Amino acid sequence: MKNLLGVILAGTVMLSARVEAANGDQYAGYGVTAMGMGGASIANPVEATAAVNNPAGMGAVGSRVDGNIMATVGQLRSNVHGAKSDDDIFLLLPGFGANYQYSPDVTFGITAAGYGAGVDYGKPIPAFGTSKVKSELAQLILSPTVTYQVAPGHYLGVSVKLGYESLMLHGLENFGATNDTDHALGIGFGVGYLGTIAPNLRLGLTYSSPVWFQKLDAHDDIIPDGRLNAPQQAGAGLAYDWGDWTFAFDYVWLNWASQKTFNNSLAEGGAPGSSNGPGFGWQNQNVFRFGVNYKVNERLQMRTGVSLANHQVPNDEATLIAICPCNQPKTVTAGLTYTVSNNLDVSGSYMYDFRHITKGTGPSEGTEAGGELHMLAVGFGYKF
Numbered sequence: 001m002k003n004l005l006g007v008i009l010a011g012t013v014m015l016s017a018r019v020e021a022a023n024g025d026q027y028a029g030y031g032v033t034a035m036g037m038g039g040a041s042i043a044n045p046v047e048a049t050a051a052v053n054n055p056a057g058m059g060a061v062g063s064r065v066d067g068n069i070m071a072t073v074g075q076l077r078s079n080v081h082g083a084k085s086d087d088d089i090f091l092l093l094p095g096f097g098a099n100y101q102y103s104p105d106v107t108f109g110i111t112a113a114g115y116g117a118g119v120d121y122g123k124p125i126p127a128f129g130t131s132k133v134k135s136e137l138a139q140l141i142l143s144p145t146v147t148y149q150v151a152p153g154h155y156l157g158v159s160v161k162l163g164y165e166s167l168m169l170h171g172l173e174n175f176g177a178t179n180d181t182d183h184a185l186g187i188g189f190g191v192g193y194l195g196t197i198a199p200n201l202r203l204g205l206t207y208s209s210p211v212w213f214q215k216l217d218a219h220d221d222i223i224p225d226g227r228l229n230a231p232q233q234a235g236a237g238l239a240y241d242w243g244d245w246t247f248a249f250d251y252v253w254l255n256w257a258s259q260k261t262f263n264n265s266l267a268e269g270g271a272p273g274s275s276n277g278p279g280f281g282w283q284n285q286n287v288f289r290f291g292v293n294y295k296v297n298e299r300l301q302m303r304t305g306v307s308l309a310n311h312q313v314p315n316d317e318a319t320l321i322a323i324c325p326c327n328q329p330k331t332v333t334a335g336l337t338y339t340v341s342n343n344l345d346v347s348g349s350y351m352y353d354f355r356h357i358t359k360g361t362g363p364s365e366g367t368e369a370g371g372e373l374h375m376l377a378v379g380f381g382y383k384f
Helices: 002-016 032-036 055-060
Strands: 064-080 083-103 106-120 134-151 154-170 180-198 201-208 233-242 245-254 285-295 300-309 330-339 344-359 367-383
Touching: 032 064, 032 285, 032 300, 032 330, 032 344, 032 367, 055 106, 055 134, 055 154, 055 180, 055 201, 064 344, 083 367, 134 180
Parallel strands: none
Antiparallel strands: 064 083, 064 367, 083 106, 106 134, 134 154, 154 180, 180 201, 201 233, 233 245, 245 285, 285 300, 300 330, 330 344, 344 367
């Protein structure tokens, strides 16, 4: 079963094998419309990708299919005790969602979202090992979702999160890693609420469990317990419609500290691969997202937004940031949607992760890494 599902899901993951993200291995926004509003979407669902942000949002979007492709370009660089490396990024990440209004109160849908991080420096870093440094973490989460309208304008949603994960670690022999790639399947769940709590004012609440992945046997000698789970997270959002304007605000809590591979310090004290073995030293993140949408006319909408978060990598835990330099949590976005017909709309969004270089202190002195990223997404939505 693991091999069969792996083959099915790998076709999608192949396009996103080196995802680069702002908040750990996550982008500021998922779905073209949400992306254009800085990710603010918990109380403002528009597309059939809404379940990524809040499962209950699928109850408000009707029967539709949405697909998009996002291109990411940029440069990541590192300096590890005088060994300078850089990686020019170009990658494509697909996204997809479909939703069916089964009855006035019930919907069924499914979404696909990609997460991950990695680098390919093309040469060794002597402090890490003798092989060319290349790391790839790719996760694909499929979320079958059902919603129920418990009262007019009030929705509850539940998602089952089905995950596929691939991890490659090369060039880390000094930390005990073998140059290998492994794969795992995972499962988790998400729940959410969306409701109109006052005229033109919506409230969204959501919680996602960790996605618990199988053990990565090829890496159980280096990562704690051999597991790399996606973190649990929770969020709340508000959205307000004022004439042709919509204002949306989200708060999201990312609980990296609950996952040992992400949270354990490199100096944790235990043997590599054990529960108290060395990890990346990440801390929890608090993410604030704000977006504005303006309806120019019956066919054109324009939007912009911002996402701000604390750095999940403390400066004194930056020893391994060179293999995962995803610490650019200040993002600005812009986007638009053009309605082609009553059934079809086309959207585009641009997202910029501001340049940030993390410089190690204390036990991480002499290490620095980071960069900047530009993302451009194009998508379509079809209502039926």
